[in-house]
Amino acid sequence: MADSDPPFWESKRVEDMSSDEWESICDGCAKCCLIKLEDEDTGEIALTRLHCKLLDAETCRCSDYPNRKQHVPDCVILTPKDVSELRWMPSSCAYRLIHEGKPLPDWHHLISGDKELVHQRGASIMGRTLSEDTLFDPDDVDQIEAWIVDWDGNEP
Template identity: 55%
Template sequence: MSALSPDEWESLCDGCGKCCLIRLEDDETNEVYTTDAHCRLFDNGSCRCSDYENRKAKVPDCVILKPSTVSALKWMPRTCAYRLVSEGKDLPDWHHLKTGRFETIHEVGMSVQGATVSEVGLSEDELISRITVWPGEPDWDE
């Protein structure tokens, strides 16, 4: 992965939006849970960051994915192309680099497009009630 150019690296993103969801960590077990609430910069329609270039300045805890760090981010979705490539696995059949179409991920239901709410104004208790298991993740009933 370190041999990829910046453009090649960016092209791996499948646009699922799952990495932009709010996660909660259990202080006792260290388990990480994903909610259906998205970062305030996430555009629910396009499934992309609304200010990608300035995201770290506006959301200080935003994680910038790098080839050198992606394998350590165990919370990354199991369907994430960055994670799959770092684990030496193939991209899924619906990935745009295989289909030639960015819409395929949404058509097959593997993105969060239109299925999330903004984190803005949600309390921790409300976030807890929004814990969700997404398609392609463990414990999801297909």
């Protein structure tokens, strides 16, 4: 790639990216691994401070990424085909930013070359969540609602 050529995430449509390119867009924030609640009346999505039981909280990576759907049937697998439906993702999500035509933040590893910077800058969930397994009854919505938080910094 010549110095004047834009990087793939700025020059390709997500539908035209290779699977490796698509996967490399992930910034490792793990916000997609948060337990979500949907308001049945409005369809509004609320994120919580609870993460999926498969998330390794020390690395912000899935402990069984290739088989995650087998262990967590409602796991949302992000693909270029469904990128337009990412309204529930936080505004900092790299997939969402690219879809919206916005630049990646300076802490993103494709910009900085450092995959740890997302954690150092506080843009990931590292150290701020608990596993959904800590709940006594994961089907108790009232118990889950106590963990709702707005990851974009606004009042929930």
